Amino acid sequence: MxxxxxxxxxxxxxxxxxxxxxxxxxxxxxxxxxxxxxxxxxxxxxxxxxxxxxxxxxxxxxxxxxxxxxxxxxxxxxxxxxxxxxxxxxxxxxxxxxxxxxxxxxxxxxxxxxxxxxxxxxxxxxETKPLGKLLFTDYLLPFEIVSILLLVAMVGCILLSKREETAEAEAE
Amino acid sequence: MDLQLVSLEIGACLLGIVVLLVDLWTPAERKAQLGWLVASGLVGVFCYSFTIFDQGTGTGATGYVKDSLAVYFQGYFVLSAVLVVLLTQSYATRIRSGISELYAFTCFALAGMSFAAGANSLVLLFVAVELITITFYVLTSFERHRLRSLEAGIKYLILGAASSAIMVFGIALIYGSTGALDFHGVARAATGLNDDSMMLLYRLGVLMTLGGLFFKLAAVPFQLWVPDVYQGAPTPVTTFLSTGSKAAGIVLILRLLADACPPLLGEAWLRQLLALMAAATILYGSLCALRQRNLKRLLGYSSIASAGFVLLGLVTLSDQGAQAVLFYLTAYVFGVVGAFTVISVVSEESSDEDISTLANLHQRSPLMATVLTLSIISLAGVPPLAGFIGKFALLSAAISSVAVHPVMPWVIGAALVGVVISFYYYFTVIREIFWGKGRFWAEEAPSTEPLPCPRAAEVVLLTCLFGLIGLGLFPEPILFIAGEATEYLFSAN
Missing domain, CATH: 1.20.120.1200 (NADH-ubiquinone/plastoquinone oxidoreductase chain 6, subunit NuoJ)
Incomplete structure (x- = not known):
């Protein structure tokens, strides 16, 4: 099979x-x-x-x-x-x-x-189980830092893409 | 793992999240005032993390170590973050989208930097560098209504992503050849390598990882992004980029060289390569700054040149050199923050960053003229200010290693030439402050109206003034702490 x-x-x-x-x-x-x-x-x-x-x-x-x-x-x-x-x-x-x-x-x-x-x-x-165990024991710190990183990326995306009061960019 | 160990980083992240939340209940006109809250919060967090400081704990599985080197750099990062937050507050009127996010991002970047200061494994190194870099992608393009800021953001994004890719490739090569991720494990495995092709992979991996870090440091040939990004980014971000982000690269390079590559330190090519880069960086920065009229670009090139001086200390691969690098950075932060604060206030009034806007500054605002002059003199390395002691320590560390390093005299020569060239462009700025005539095509004489300075900027300026003079006259305490932090860094191997 x-x-x-x-x-x-x-x-x-x-x-x-x-x-x-x-x-x-x-x-x-x-x-x-x-x-x-x-x-x-x-x-x-x-x-x-x-x-x-x-x-x-x-x-x-x-x-x-x-x-x-x-x-x-x-x-x-x-x-x-x-x-x-x-x-x-x-x-x-x-x-x-x-x-x-x-x-x-x-x-x-x-x-x-x-x-x-x-x-x-x-x-x-x-396999998922040993991987998860490693992530939450040996590599817990980097794993948690990545979550901060994702928060930063999310806030940054919203910030850079939301509509501004004055829409058009001023040419310099 | 011990949560107290990372209390500084947790505190910085929490502070960032709290600011994002408090923003929702703060009326728009009071949002800028959050800067005082953030700055005092950061100082509080830092003091708390000092009280629980216990040397040499937390190595091993977590890949994070809080030794005296980490604490020194964390203190440095918090100092520069506090100054940058205060500078941001005086810059607030020019930020149209979300001033609180700017504070929060400064906190997150600070968390990344202090993780970098204690990184003892390649995983933590990569994650910390990414946290810093991705935060700065957003920060550089923060003033979306200005085309230059967007341009800076895109340039930094593309070049930064490329350098991250190189670095992660290097990390993969190191892991592939040694099978270890924490620095000491890598060093142990690499010492035992007897396969030539594996050794080659290991060397290549170290070189590529260093390349990614040299990008942060803005050393030649990874310096191309500096002038455009420094000019385009909002001034507080530029300040943080040239103090915090650069120092994060330096501490990681120090740790990587000292802990993960002892087998390579004896090899001549590494030293020659570093020496060549140091000389090229100093000369490139100094020569390109000569004809610069835009103040932020000028400081960008000067920051490349000072990256070269930092490299000069690294080339020695000795404890003395590392100590000099640490002191030089501390002296550098006061000079750079002072100069950028004055530029920020002056350019807000004239909405221009040309060097001629400084004309008559000594009549318009004696405080700003004094601080800018002293900052510039310190950056140039004239006694008795802090910058002089820094450059002197670096050069004397370099001279004392001449016996071990045959290429050293050439690098010292290049550094001296760089110092002489830098006098010219630094003193152009001073001439403009006191004897400037404004633009030669302008019809009116430059203004002599008093120039008001925001309260937060005044605090920053006074701190810088204090730091510049204090470190210049009494360098021993900081030199002593820097010496403690770098003791046995290289000589332990």
Whole structure:
């Protein structure tokens, strides 16, 4: 059962990842972003199979939730029509292929050298419970400082984005 | 963990939150007066944290240590925060959005700085630096109606984010190569490293982490943001940036070098690199300030030059050098706060920051003219003021380490050249105060009307006056405390 799920999620990750950058049916960036969401969701499925539940949840919350929303905002602020007309650039394609080949060789070499032969099953290090325990014992102080940091960020955002009495900026 | 240990930080954060809440029930015209409350609250919190001070406790799992070095810097940060809050209060009429938030953010930044002062692990280092930096992103763009303030905010945001990324990459490399996060653990693991490639990763990690901290310090080549951000940010924020934020970088560099990299301290490249940076920073700051007419930019470049002098003390990698750095900073805070306070009051009246607005200041406000003159003289390093003792201590620490460091004579030479150049631009300011003719194209002679100084600014000015002269004439107590704080910092290894 697990193996079948693994193959399904891997295939989905790869397929959706390909559709993000190379989609024969649509050149709309919004579609690409949506496929990126699918890629991330299927990757979090892989994390679940490795028993890294916390990582899976964070993957969906942070990437599929926050980061993609940010992407969509940027895409919608830009001119989508202009992007659809643009052709693939030869130089860019070449660079992309070179980068992918290099990375693939690096990963294959690493796996060969480290000698991972048996299937990865996850050792429970990234599980939620030990992580929470660490956060609230050894790393309590940094954890609490981060909460102050979030408060600062929140107050700052409200402060910088609320309407001012005199709306327009004075040119200097 | 022991909550008393971090009482200063908790107090600062609580004070910030209380100010945000009190703001809701305060009528708009009285909001600026909250500054007195914040300033006295900060002093109270600091005194309380002194009474429970117990040296050397709290190391280990929490990654926070409250030793005498931490206490020295925390005292320094509270001093500069109190002065900045009072300066903010006299600046309040120009802040259109939320003066209470400005006070609260100063408190939060102070909490970040005092965490940085006691940081003893890479996690705490990163979190504290981020708390400071993110607070300052908001603070620099606080005057949203001014384009320059927005520009400063964006520039600081982008460059700061890039430097944070470099720093966190460096931390990851250190952790990857040594497997430890607290400084002493890193040092122990690094001493035992016998794999060359791991050692290389460790060196690279230390270098990148230092790079992120040098950004705070504004050392060449991480200085590009300084003039624009100093000019654009509201003056109290600029003051806090050049006193507090810079010193947070310095204490972290000191701790990182002394605690986490003993295996590297003997290697020549680190010393040569620091020496090169010190010389370049001093010369860059001094040369660029020469033709500056905008007062805040001028002080920005002068702050780069003084970052170079701090580096000069760090290059020695000795307790004496660290002691000189601590004293130099304390002397520096009075000079910088005094100068910025006068600039803030003068530029409010003339809504301009050009150097010519200082003309006739000695007739318009004798107090401000006196403090600005003394601040500038102290920054330039003329006896008998505080700045002179600071520069003298730094140079003598550098000279006494010539035997160990072969490159040192060159750096000292560069520093002396920098001092001579700095006399020129510092005395341009003084000439403008007493003999200034105003702008050469202006049709009217500069005003001689008395210039009123807000009560809060007067308190700041008198404190600076007292500090500048007091530290200049009686430097021994502070030098002694600084010596206590840095004892065995480097020599323990």
């Amino acid at each position: 697990q193996e079948i799920l693994f193959y399904i999620f891997s295939a989905l990750t790869l397929l959706c990842g390909l559709l993000v950058v190379f989609n024969p049916f649509s050149r709309n960036p919004v579609t690409s972003a949506m496929f990126l969401v699918l890629t991330i969701i299927s990757m979090s499925g892989l994390f679940v199979l490795l028993k890294a539940f916390f990582l899976a949840a964070v993957q969906i919350l942070v990437y599929a939730g926050a980061v993609i929303v940010l992407f969509l905002f940027v895409i919608m602020l830009l001119d989508v029509k202009d992007e659809e007309r643009r052709r693939y650039q030869k130089f860019g394609t070449f660079l992309g292929f070179a980068a992918v080949t290099g990375l693939a060789m690096l990963i294959i070499n690493t796996i060969k050298q480290s000698g991972v032969s048996q299937a990865l099953t996850g050792d429970g290090v990234a």
